Amino acid sequence: MVKIPYYPGCAVQTTARNYSISGIAVAKKLGIELVELPKWNCCGVFPSLATDDLMRHLAPIRNLIHVQEMNENGIVQNENRIITFCSMCYHTLKEVNLFLKDAEKMEKINAFLEREKEFVGGVKEGYRGGVEALDFLEVLRDMVGYDRIAKEVKKPLKGLKVTPYYGCLVLRPREIGIDDPENPTVLEDILEALGAEAIDNPNRTQCCGSYHTVDRKDIVAKLTYDNLIYPIRNGAEVIVTCCPLCTFNLDHRQKEAIKLHRDLKETPVMYYTQLMAVAFGLDKQFWGVDLGLHYVDPKPLLEAKNLY
Amino acid sequence: MDLAEKVKSISGEDVLSCYQCGLCSGSCPVRFAMDLSPTQVIRLVQIRNIEKIFEANTFWICSTCFACYARCPREINITKIMEALRQIRLRRDQDKISVNEIPKEELKILPPIALVSNFRKTTA
Amino acid sequence: MTEVDREKKEKVRIYIMGREYKVPAGLTIMKAMEYAGYRFVRSSGCRGGFCGACATIYRVKGDYKLRMALACQETVADGMYISQIPFTPAEKPIYNLEELSPSANVFLEYYPEIAKCVSCNTCTKACPQDLEVMDYVQAALRGDLQEVASLSFDCITCGLCATRCPAEIVPYNIALLARRLYGKYVMPKAKHVEERIKEIESGKFNEELQKLMQTSVDNLKGIYEKREIEPE
Numbered sequence A: 001m002v003k004i005p006y007y008p009g010c011a012v013q014t015t016a017r018n019y020s021i022s023g024i025a026v027a028k029k030l031g032i033e034l035v036e037l038p039k040w041n042c043c044g045v046f047p048s049l050a051t052d053d054l055m056r057h058l059a060p061i062r063n064l065i066h067v068q069e070m071n072e073n074g075i076v077q078n079e080n081r082i083i084t085f086c087s088m089c090y091h092t093l094k095e096v097n098l099f100l101k102d103a104e105k106m107e108k109i110n111a112f113l114e115r116e117k118e119f120v121g122g123v124k125e126g127y128r129g130g131v132e133a134l135d136f137l138e139v140l141r142d143m144v145g146y147d148r149i150a151k152e153v154k155k156p157l158k159g160l161k162v163t164p165y166y167g168c169l170v171l172r173p174r175e176i177g178i179d180d181p182e183n184p185t186v187l188e189d190i191l192e193a194l195g196a197e198a199i200d201n202p203n204r205t206q207c208c209g210s211y212h213t214v215d216r217k218d219i220v221a222k223l224t225y226d227n228l229i230y231p232i233r234n235g236a237e238v239i240v241t242c243c244p245l246c247t248f249n250l251d252h253r254q255k256e257a258i259k260l261h262r263d264l265k266e267t268p269v270m271y272y273t274q275l276m277a278v279a280f281g282l283d284k285q286f287w288g289v290d291l292g293l294h295y296v297d298p299k300p301l302l303e304a305k306n307l308y
Numbered sequence B: 001m002d003l004a005e006k007v008k009s010i011s012g013e014d015v016l017s018c019y020q021c022g023l024c025s026g027s028c029p030v031r032f033a034m035d036l037s038p039t040q041v042i043r044l045v046q047i048r049n050i051e052k053i054f055e056a057n058t059f060w061i062c063s064t065c066f067a068c069y070a071r072c073p074r075e076i077n078i079t080k081i082m083e084a085l086r087q088i089r090l091r092r093d094q095d096k097i098s099v100n101e102i103p104k105e106e107l108k109i110l111p112p113i114a115l116v117s118n119f120r121k122t123t124a
Numbered sequence C: 001m002t003e004v005d006r007e008k009k010e011k012v013r014i015y016i017m018g019r020e021y022k023v024p025a026g027l028t029i030m031k032a033m034e035y036a037g038y039r040f041v042r043s044s045g046c047r048g049g050f051c052g053a054c055a056t057i058y059r060v061k062g063d064y065k066l067r068m069a070l071a072c073q074e075t076v077a078d079g080m081y082i083s084q085i086p087f088t089p090a091e092k093p094i095y096n097l098e099e100l101s102p103s104a105n106v107f108l109e110y111y112p113e114i115a116k117c118v119s120c121n122t123c124t125k126a127c128p129q130d131l132e133v134m135d136y137v138q139a140a141l142r143g144d145l146q147e148v149a150s151l152s153f154d155c156i157t158c159g160l161c162a163t164r165c166p167a168e169i170v171p172y173n174i175a176l177l178a179r180r181l182y183g184k185y186v187m188p189k190a191k192h193v194e195e196r197i198k199e200i201e202s203g204k205f206n207e208e209l210q211k212l213m214q215t216s217v218d219n220l221k222g223i224y225e226k227r228e229i230e231p232e
């Protein structure tokens, strides 16, 4: 079992617990123990894109410093990687290293943090750089491999028509993305390893409407419709996602989308880790389908496919 | 500082190489809700008419999806230009949304990341 | 050295809201201000570091740092520029604990602005109680009720963190909500308290109380002095 630091993030602790519960169990099955940072804070979700904004980069940096501390405290050995499930956390943690390539910025940030040594609750060292953020999808593709995933499958998802949806932040911009931004395949490849049938979705890399879900539900509802209607027309029975905000918009905002367009059929949205937990034959508590977090309940579908 | 200079310094992007191909607008998922297209905004930055941009909702409607940047043949990071425009407004304490007006029923179900990212983009 | 000389020698120069005073060294800020002629009608309460009424900010000559302290606890130093913060304006949502549930989003529901925290840790730096304020704000953001309650246990609602937060968050009110919810829904009920309440309600102590009410003040004082004190 290899031990790797794990950054949960706020979403997978609350509205997306089904993601982390299934993901941690799946990782374990594949020989990876995700060790939660002993102390962590919200990553900030979106990196600031302003060149002169240092303060909003502090949040992800703190988390990377905690990885350094884990090594010093012997919680992990020589492990400079940190794994996340949430695309937004991944994006932000990854971006900050690019931002800090500018030595002057790194110096300023560390000078600011230097003063924290004086007070209780401050970090005791600066950031040395080089902590690598990994999205769990990358881990599955590059460390574990699809063959190994296929080997763990106890209940192949035969006949389950799944359409993958990637969203933005795990793919773009190119310097941060984990796959080809125009034609990603990692979700499709995982689905294939699980024995499911992937239904094509021309909009699988289009934005879900993101944070507009707070004050412009109308924008999100339109995008939810656009992003779901083609694969659903082509027979998709479930949408598979990798980001808690995409998931919320594609799942919960179906309510508003259906009001706009009656031809949209309520379709469950699940994280790829949940489908993996199902296919691996893990105990149902690790599927995360009984936590009341889904707007469209995936259980009837799983039952109909003799998977539940 | 002149507003056009400010856009340039906050974003770190020079838009003079844009040849108005329109690919950014064609890639923009929320173009339908914008007063001005991203291409038009870039043009206005080129001719330094930032006031005109501030009359439109484009930079607020942008959802920071990076689709435009991913496709721009001139590798202009349009997403950063949108952020710079938002920042200029927010740094003058001109919020786009009022946090107090979000309905309670929504706050009960919204993922924290929705609120964190929204407030970063729409409130000072 | 005469007593007067010593006093002269051990005086420090402080500036209260811009005005210069010489006060004896070793006094707390609060006592020094009183020595200088100020009378506290606000900004003072317990004088023991418990009530949080005496929030104070100061700088010391030659140091760029703005420091926070409780006036009743901090000793004056030479060259201190002092100002009181008697009150921190704060938005206080009304809630009924009976109707709340300790759900993951309860903090965001009443204090959505916690989503604006940038993890700058300024609040932690400001806290005279040495609490990990940022960490409890962050725990609130992810709905970790128990963590907020335990990290904020020693908060005295002095308000200093809120005056410093660039995201305009009022940490102590969030902490209060957490401890209230924790006390009501999570912490196991104390059996002996419940029993005692029942005893009181059933009138078990009525007679004794009546007796006390008829006792003279002098006798009461005697009883008070002889009371049983819990060992420290």
Ligand code: SF4
Binding pocket: B017, B018, B019, B020, B021, B022, B023, B024, B025, B038, B039, B042, B068, B071, B072, B073, B074, B075, B076, B078
């Ligand atoms: S894609 Fe690039 S070059 Fe084309 S209009 Fe947009 S900014 Fe200009």
Ligand code: SF4
Binding pocket: B024, B027, B028, B029, B030, B031, B038, B061, B062, B063, B064, B065, B066, B067, B068, B069, B078, B079, B082
């Ligand atoms: S980043 Fe903004 S402007 Fe560019 S395509 Fe996305 S929403 Fe449109």
Ligand code: SF4
Binding pocket: C052, C126, C127, C128, C129, C130, C131, C133, C154, C155, C156, C157, C158, C159, C160, C161, C162, C171, C172
């Ligand atoms: S947490 Fe804030 S209000 Fe509470 S004691 Fe610390 S500074 Fe004062």
Ligand code: SF4
Binding pocket: C116, C117, C118, C119, C120, C121, C122, C123, C124, C133, C134, C137, C164, C165, C166, C167, C168, C169, C171
């Ligand atoms: S001062 Fe405000 S923004 Fe900074 S860490 Fe504390 S709560 Fe967060």
Ligand code: FES
Binding pocket: C043, C044, C045, C046, C047, C048, C049, C050, C051, C052, C053, C054, C070, C071, C072, C073
């Ligand atoms: S007067 Fe109560 S804490 Fe200082």
